[in-house]
Amino acid sequence: MRHGLKILGRVLGGAALGPLALVAGLLLSAASHRGAGAAGAPAARWAPDSATVQVAAGPEYAAGPLWRALWGAHHRALWATPVSAPVLWLGAAGPGGLRPLRAGGSYQTHSLRLRAADGRAFVLRSVDKDARVALPAGWVRRLLGPLMRDQTSAGHPYGAYVAARLAQAAGVLHTNPRLVYLPDDPALGPFRAAYGRALYLLEERPAGDQRRAPTLGASARVVGSAELLAAVGQGPAAPATAQAFLRARLLDMWLGDWSRRPDQWRWATLPTAGAGPEFRPIPRDRDQAFFQMDDGLYPWLIGKCRARYQSFGPRLTAANVAALAVTARPLDTLLLRGLPAAAFQQEAVRLRQRLTDAAIDSALQAVPPETRAVVAAGLGPALRARRAQLPAVAGWFYEAVNERK
Template sequence: MSVFFSSHRLQVLITGVLCALLNTSCASPAPEAAFVLPGIGPDSVVEVAAGPQYARGRVYKFFWGRHYRKEWATPVPVRVFNLSTVVPGGLTPVQAGGSFQTKNLRLKDRNGVEYVLRSVDKDATKALPARLQKGPIGRLMKDQTSVIHPYGAFIVPVLAEAAGVYHTNPILGYLSDDPALGKFRKDYANALYLLEERPDGDQSTVRSFGQSARVESSRKVFTNLIASARYRVDARQYLRSRLFDMWLGDWSRREDQWRWASFPSADSSTRYQAIPRDRDHAFFKFDDGLLTHLIGWVKTNYQSFHKNIRLADVEGLNRAARPMDKSLLVYLSEKDFQEIADSLRQRLTDDVIRRSLQVWTPEIYALSGEEFTEKLRSRRDQLPAVAAKFYSLLARDIEIPGTDEPERFVVEPAGVGQVRVSVYRLIQKQAPTLIDQRVFNARDTRSIKLFGLGGNDVFEINGLPDARIAIHLYDGAGQDTIRQQLPQSTTSNRITLYNSNDGNIVKVGKAIKVKDYQPAANEFDGTGWLLRHRLY
C-alpha cells in the first residue's frame, strides 16, 4: 500500500505552499545511484548505500522530516548475489511482481522451492496517476521512502523467534548485471535486494513457517473459513502476531500481508496459523517534519515508531487489519489478551533486543542501535496496556460470522449485564457440535451482530438478553429459522432481525423487531465477506 495512496490531493495543496516558501524543495532530487559494477565475482562484497538520493539539507528536513535519511545514505558492505550459486543448484527467475512500492522477483531452486527478491528501495509513485508521477508530488512521494528503515526487516527474525511468531529470514545482497536474470536483466540488475523464502506451498522443512506442508494465501484461507466450520484460525497465535506488529509499529497489516500455515487433523478439520510477511512499514518514522506531522493528523494510521505507544493511537495503528481482527479474534476474552501480552513482555528480553540489533553492520548500528534499543525496551513494557486498549476497541461492536454451512446461533442471558453467544455446527443425523462461544459484558460491548451467511441457519433467543447490548441478526442466504423462548408479552427494542425475505421462517413476538433488509455487498453472504476482507 502506498504511503500516500489516499492522501495525494492533500499533498498537492501542501506542495503549493511549500514551493512558495522554498523553491529549492520542488527541484528534482539528486539522481538515484546506478550501481553498475562490472566483473563482480560470486563471493564478492561491495560497499553500497541503499539510497543516497534521500540525503537532504536542514531546511528540507525541517518541512519533510529527518526520517531515516542517514541510514539510507550510508554505504555498507554487502554480499553480491550470484543467482547460479546463492543456493545449491542456483536460482531461476520465474515471475516479476510487486506492490505499489516494492519491486519483487520470484525465483525457484532446482527442487521447486520458491524464493523472492524484494527491492530495498521503494517507489510509491506507481499509486499516482501517470500525469503526477514525474512532477513535484511524485518526487515528494518517492522521497518519503525515507520514512522506512532500509535495514529494519533484518532485525525481525531474532525478535520474532523469541516472541513465538512465524517469520521470513531475509538476507541482504546486491544483484549485479547477472546473466542468470535472463529476460528480467534490464529491470532487476544493479540494485540492492533482500532475498527470502516465499511462504507458499510445501514448507515442511522451514521451521520459521511451522514446517507446514501447505502454506496458503489469505484469499484461499478466508474462502475456506466461509465455506465450513471445519476450517479454523488459531486465534491466540494470530493475536500474538498482532501484538508483535504493534510492538514493531507495523501499521500496514492488511490481508495480503499474511500467509497461513495449515495443519490438518484426523477429524478432517484444518487449523491455520498466521505467517506475517512484508515488514516494510515496521519502525515507520513519519511525523518528524513540520508538514509530515500535519499529514499525520489527517492520516492517523501513519503511526510513527516512538518510544511510547500512545493508547489514543492504538486504533489508527490497527486500522488496516481491523476487518481481520474483528473476525479472527471474536471469541477471545480480555484474559486471553492479557496472557499473551504478558508472555511477549517476558520473552522479549533486553538480551533478545541486543542480539537482534547485532545483525546490522557497525555503520548502521552507530546510527540506529541506541535509538532502537531504547524504543524497543520501552514499547515492550507497554504491551499489557496496549493489549487492554486493543481488546476494548474490538469488544465495543462485535461481528460473528457463520459459514455457508448450516449453523445454530444461541443468544441467552449469562448474568447481570452479560450475554452469552454460542455457535453450533449443524450436521445431518448428528448432534450439533459447538464451534465456539463467548460471554460478552455490557461494560465492554454495546452491540452484537450475528451473520448467518449461507446455509439454513437457526437463530435462537433463549431468555431476554441485557438491554444494554443491542442484538442484530442477519439472515444471509438460505432458509433460516428464528426461535425464541420468551413470553409473548415480553417487549424489547434491542433485538432486531434483518430479514432478506429469502424464504425464512419468521414467527416472533414483540421482543424481536423484524426489518426487511436489502443487504450491502460486503455484509450478506460468503462472497460479501470476502469483499469485506478485500479479497475479491
C-alpha cells in the same frame, strides 16, 4: 521539534488554514526539490575478490537541515550509509542456482520470484521503494512524484531483518531475509534490464509445501488470506488459530508496523485432532516496521490526516493502537472478536517475558555492521519502553477489535 509542530498545527487548524498550508507547502516544495529519486542506481565499491560490495541503499535521501525540518529527518542517515553486502550471482547460488520466474511486487517494491533446482521458491525484494506510480499519471506525478519518492526515507531500510529475529523470540512464524547485492547478472535473462545493480532482500517465498522450513511452520500447505477466509467461512478454525494471530498482532503493535492488510499475511495449515483446521500466521513484508513520519512539518500534518501512518517511538497511546489496527481490521474482526479481554492480557504478559533484553540486543545485530550503532541507539530504548507497555497495549487493542462500526 515535535512540541513546536503540535503548536503550529493547532494554530493552523484554528485558523482553518491547515489544508491550504499543506497544499501550498506540497506545491512549493515540489517545485523547489531537486534530484530526489533521479540519481539512478548508486555506484557500488567492489571488494578485491568480488564477493562483496559496499553501497548505500538510498544515497538520494540525504538532505540538508531545511529539507529535514520540512520533510523529516526520518531514517535518511541509514539510507545514505554505505553498507557491505554479499553479491548474489544467480547461477552460483547453490547447486543448480536460482532461476528467475516472474516479476512482481506492490506499487512500491520491485520484486522477482526465483526457483531453486530443488523446487524451493524464493523472492528478491528491492530495499529501495518507489511510490510515485501510485500517483495519477501526468502533471500530478511529475510535480509530486519526487516528494513521494523522498518519503521512502520514512521507512527503515533494514527493519525487516530486526523484525524477523524478534518474531523468532516472540514465537511467531517468519521468513528469514538476507541482504544481498544483485549485480548486472546475465542469468537474469529477460529481467536483466529492470533488475540488478542494487541492494535486495532475499527470502523464502512463504507458499506451498514448506515442510523443510521450521520458521514457516514446517507446514505441507502454506496459503494466502483468501484461502483462510474461505475455510473459516465454512466453519470455525481451531482455537489455536486465534491465539497465534493475537500474538502476531501484538508483535505488530510493538514493532509499530501499521501496514498489515490481508495480503501481508500467509498461513501455515496444520493438522488437528479436533474440529476445524488450525492456521498459524506468517507475517511478511515488514516494510513499515519502525516507520518514522512525525519529525518534519509536512509529514506531521499528513499524519494528522492519515492516522494509520504511525511513527515508531517509546510511547504508545490508545489512539496509536487504534490507528495501528486499521489495515488488519478485517482479519482482527474475523479471528479475534471471540477472545475475552483476559486472553489479550495473558498473551501480552507471555510476549513481554519472551522479548528479553538479550533478544532485543541480538535482533539489533541483524542489520549491516556499518549501521549497528545507529540502529541500536535509535531502536533499543524505544523497544524496551514499548515492551513495558504491552499489557496496556493489549487492553487498547481489545477495545479496538471490539469497537462496533
